[in-house]
Each structure stands twice: as structure tokens, then as C-alpha cells.
Amino acid sequence: MDLSIIILNWNAADDTIQCVKNITAWQRLQPNVWVVDNASQDDSVRRIAENCPTATILSNDENLGFAGGNNRALKEILHAGDTPILLLNNDAIVTETTIETLLHTLRTHPQAGFAGPLLFDTAHPDRLLSAGGQNPVTHYQSHTPKRPDTDTPFAVDYVPGTVLLASAAVFRQVGLLDEQYFFSMEVADLCHRAGKAGFQSFIVPTATAQHSIHRSGALRKSLYPYYVIRNRFLFLRRHYPHNTALFAFWVAYSIALAAKTALAGKRATARAVWLGLGDGLRGRFGNRNAQFLGDA
16 A cells, blocks of 8 residues: 555544545545544444445544544554555545645655645635644644745645644654644644654645535534643643743633633633633643533
8 A cells, every 4th residue: 555544533424434435436546544433422433334345444442532543543554564644534625636746745855744735615615724834832823824825845833634644754753643632733743743853844735625614613612722722731831841931821812712702602612711721721631522522
């Protein structure tokens, strides 16, 4: 196989099945597809197995999050060899040509550890969602929404995990995703660690992909803001442990955001921000979904 692809599933068999079918329709690349189910509470595993017979399915007994879920497959892939590895959201759409372009970038840029495409909104194809990631504790907005004025691959702080092609060498040298993040910023952390080891993260403007962000809209009111706020403090602890100015800034920012969302009547988001701030300061990391989703 010239490529390994990891797709996470969590109670979204329809998305995962369609994602795998899109890949199996490719004509030139013959990727080894790994589907990791993060303890779905529905019949996802059975349905995916029935509809995606060529995929390797790993079923977790508990939700390991984005980091832990991908790590389980990464360990298997790295044990087997050194193929490039694509982390792919099940609600993202990529073409074979896009992945070939990313693979070419890895091959022709010796310093490249990661490559990713421009990400567009599936519902609004002209709307650019991301032209790469920025350091999440030195920027308000971690995803760059500005369309680049070049067709040449350019370096960024990190490549979003929605569509992330990585060389096996990165993981062998700097390690896997940090599971303490559970969800959000683990890829920024990985790329940051890789950058210190000499690997660069590239966005390739001639490669594009689509992301269906509306499918996870309900989670964006509580779960997403919680992890984004909390994990900034984990990123600070990992990489800026003595920068009191940055810590103070993000505390003040979080308090202001909680107040703003509360005044706007967005109580779920305000609560998520407060919880994220509290857990971030107390060092409570890992899976905290139970605060929002019961036993999920």
C-alpha cells in the first residue's frame, strides 16, 4: 500500500460509510483504510463492517477522543511500515487528485512532515474555512481564513486535523498525539513539537477539500468551546510554562467570553467556557465529555 488512511467514527456511521466509499472509488491510489470506532452507542461498528468490507475496523471500549482514537491506528500502521498516513474526518470530502498533490509535496520537500489542503465549507463551496493553522495561544483565531495569493506550498504553524497527511518519520521521531488534549489542539501540539525537531507543516493551495461543519453544529455550542478554552491552557503548560503574560491574557479572554455569551443568552456556551477555564487552570485534562453528554 502507498498510503494509510485513518477515519474516526463516533455515532456517525452514515458519514463514515460514505467517506470510505468515496476513497474506494479512487482509481490510482490504493490506500489501506483504518476505521476507529470510539465506543459508539449505536450500531455503527456492524453497519460499517457490512458496508466497508475492505476497511480495517478497530473498536474501542471507551471514547478515546481524537488523539487516542487516531493513536490506536497509528501504532498498528507504524508497526507495519513507513507509508504516509492521512488523518481524515469522516465529514470531509477529498479527491484522489488532492491526496496525490499532498503526497507529491511530502516527497519533494525534504523538510516537510505534514501537508494539508485548503479547506472549504461543503454547504457553501466558495467559503474558505481554513488556509492552515496558527499557533493557538499567540492568535485569537487558530485557523487562517484568508485565501493565499500563491499556488506554491507554504509553511504554517500547523495543518488542521480535518485532512492531515503526515510522514511516518514524524511520529517515529516526536511521538504520537498527546491524549491529554482528548479533542482539539492535539494536532497543533504535534506540529509544534515536530517543528522543534526540524519538520515543517505545509498547506498546498492547489489541493482543496470540503468539510461539512454543519453536521456537528449542536456540539459547537458546548463541547467545542469547552475543549478549545481548556486546551489552550494545556498548550500553554506544555510549551510556554513560564509565560505568565500569556496565561493572564487567556484567563481574561475566557472570563470576557463567558460574560459575553451569557449576556447574549447563550447559556450552554457560557457554561462550557467557565468549565473550560476552571479545568484548564486546575489541570483537569483528558476526556471530560460527561459534563455535557452524560456517559458519552
